[in-house]
Amino acid sequence: MAKRGIEKQLNILDYALSSLWRRRTKNLSILLVFSAVIFLVASFLMVSKALSDRAGQLLVAAPEITVQRMSAGRQEAIPLAHGERLQGIFGIRRVVPRVWGYYFDEVTGANFTVLGVDPLQMPGGDGLATALARGRLPEEGEAGMVVVGQGVVETLALENRQLFSLFRPDLSLKTLTVSGEFAKETGIMTADLLLMHPAEARDLFLIAPGFATDLCISVANSREIETIARKIAELLPDCRVLTRPQIQKTYQVVFGWRSGFASICLLSAVAAFIILAWDKASGLAPEERREIAILKVLGWETADVLAVRFWEACLVSGLAFLLGMLSAFAHVLFFSAFLFRPILLGWSVLAPGLSLVPALALGDFLLLAAFTVLPYLAATVIPAWRSATVPADSALGG
Numbered sequence: 361m362a363k364r365g366i367e368k369q370l371n372i373l374d375y376a377l378s379s380l381w382r383r384r385t386k387n388l389s390i391l392l393v394f395s396a397v398i399f400l401v402a403s404f405l406m407v408s409k410a411l412s413d414r415a416g417q418l419l420v421a422a423p424e425i426t427v428q429r430m431s432a433g434r435q436e437a438i439p440l441a442h443g444e445r446l447q448g449i450f451g452i453r454r455v456v457p458r459v460w461g462y463y464f465d466e467v468t469g470a471n472f473t474v475l476g477v478d479p480l481q482m483p484g485g486d487g488l489a490t491a492l493a494r495g496r497l498p499e500e501g502e503a504g505m506v507v508v509g510q511g512v513v514e515t516l517a518l519e520n521r522q523l524f525s526l527f528r529p530d531l532s533l534k535t536l537t538v539s540g541e542f543a544k545e546t547g548i549m550t551a552d553l554l555l556m557h558p559a560e561a562r563d564l565f566l567i568a569p570g571f572a573t574d575l576c577i578s579v580a581n582s583r584e585i586e587t588i589a590r591k592i593a594e595l596l597p598d599c600r601v602l603t604r605p606q607i608q609k610t611y612q613v614v615f616g617w618r619s620g621f622a623s624i625c626l627l628s629a630v631a632a633f634i635i636l637a638w639d640k641a642s643g644l645a646p647e648e649r650r651e652i653a654i655l656k657v658l659g660w661e662t663a664d665v666l667a668v669r670f671w672e673a674c675l676v677s678g679l680a681f682l683l684g685m686l687s688a689f690a691h692v693l694f695f696s697a698f699l700f701r702p703i704l705l706g707w708s709v710l711a712p713g714l715s716l717v718p719a720l721a722l723g724d725f726l727l728l729a730a731f732t733v734l735p736y737l738a739a740t741v742i743p744a745w746r747s748a749t750v751p752a753d754s755a756l757g758g
Contacts, residue, residue, distance in 0.1 A: 372664060376671035391680050398684025398732055399691070405728070406688055406718040407697035413719065414548065416608060423456075423576035425589050426602040435600075437571035442596055446577065449595070451588050453580045456481045457572035459561035463526060463554070468515050474554045476561025482576065491550065495540025498557050506560070507540040511551035529566050536560075666741060673740035677733045685725075692718040 380387050427446070429438035443455040459476035479488050479497050488507075489497055498505035508518070516524055518538065525533045542550035562569060579588050589601045655665055691697055697716055 369667070372667045373671050376668050376675065379668065380672055380675060387676055391676055391683075394677065394680035394732070394736065395683040395687065398681055398728070399687040401732070402685050402720070402728060403688035403691045403697060404700050405724055406692045406720055407700050407716060409719055409724075410692065410697075410716040412611075414716070416611075422604050422607055424579050424582065424585055424604050425577040425592065426607075427575040427577060427592060427596065428573075428600045428602070429596075429598060430600050431598070435573075437567055437573060438575060438599065440570050440572060442599070443572075443575050445595060446575070446592060449588060449591050451579050451581060451584045453578045454481070456576045456578075457558060457574075458482075458576050459558045459565070459567060459573050461561075461565050461573065463564070465515070470511075470515050471552065472512060472554050473552050474556070474561055474564060476556050476558040478558060488555070491542055491546045492540045493543040495538070497555070498539050498560070500557055500559075502539075502557070504534070504536050504560065505539040505556065506536045507542065507553075507555040508538055509542045509550035509553040510544050510547060512554060513541060526564060528564060534564050669741050670737070673737045677736045681729060681733055689718050692716050 427438065427442070429436045429442070438457075440457055443457060446452055446455050456478070461474050463472045463474050464470075465472060478500065480500075492507065493510075495507065497507060513519070518524060522538045523535060524538075525535050528534055536554075536556070542553065542555075556564075558572065559569075561567075562571075567573075577588075577592070579585055585603050585605070589603050593599070593601045655668075691699065693716070
């Protein structure tokens with residue numbers, strides 16, 4: 361009995377394949393549009409998840425607590441004396457001043473990130489040496505030494521040149537010497553980076569010697585971060601205290617907002633396709649209704665007719681889902697998601713070269729299939745059921 365049922369379904373599947381081939385132009389157009397819709401939604405889900413995961417991995421190296429001085433809602437330079445006051449809080453292991461800012465190059469229209477920090481004092485700073493493609497990190501007392509990212513090298517056309525100059529705020533020139541270059545693999549963090557000693561960064565931005573941009577604080581016990589942050593806020597009421605978990609949540613919110621905005625646009629495309637599929641499928645052509653009627657006259661049951669339409673819809677939607685997912689995977693893995701990177705990363709002149717690893721959980725696949733495949737199945741099978749329940753003589757007579 362089971363063998364006969366399997367043979368029956370195989371025969372129905374064979375008839376469904378021949379039916380699809382007879383209307384291959386129509387089915388091919390549906391397949392291409394369906395695949396394109398799934399490709400757009402799936403690739404966007406993959407790139408947003410990949411960027412969120414990459415940001416989470418990178419923020420592990422962020423300072424546990426960052427202290428910034430605020431005035432009238434804007435960040436100002438913080439006195440180094442504030443760091444000395446913080447040393448008295450139990451649980452703080454080290455306070456490292458950091459000088460950083462953005463330098464706009466009017467010639468190229470690019471913004472460089474200038475970071476002045478002492479790698480020997482910064483926790484995990486010794487790992488910066490492993491991120492270098494060549495050269496070494498600048499040391500204290502070396503005037504004008506800087507490590508540059510690959511984006512800076514390409515933008516300024518440095519190539520084999522070791523010297524270049526930047527304007528200070530008073531339009532005087534500061535000459536810098538390249539002591540090293542960051543590797544391309546670290547481009548998401550270092551593409552636009554100019555790393556130098558804090559004294560050199562102060563000189564570039566004309567910041568007074570006794571000040572820094574912010575203070576990076578490392579704690580002895582990570583479970584005490586919130587407690588220590590609260591004590592710092594009480595001791596320095598004119599400062600903003602940021603913890604690493606807060607920064608991680610901010611990045612997740614930024615990616616979530618951008619991905620949510622684009623997802624609404626893409627879901628509207630899915631809705632439009634579902635409406636189109638329903639409209640096309642609900643209005644069966646006279647030839648299709650006549651075909652169903654002939655099958656009923658030949659002894660086919662309503663369940664058999666529905667099985668044919670079900671197999672047709674499964675083949676089209678399944679193949680479209682497979683093509684769409686494979687295209688999305690290739691788009692993210694081999695082409696770095698060039699369609700959606702500007703939406704999530706911004707339109708920076710020095711956009712980093714980024715290698716993304718597409719990843720979707722099983723729940724994401726099921727959700728995507730529920731939004732695309734199931735509506736198409738319903739839009740195909742339900743009209744066929746309506747036509748199959750109509751008496752064969754009336755369908756042939758019409």
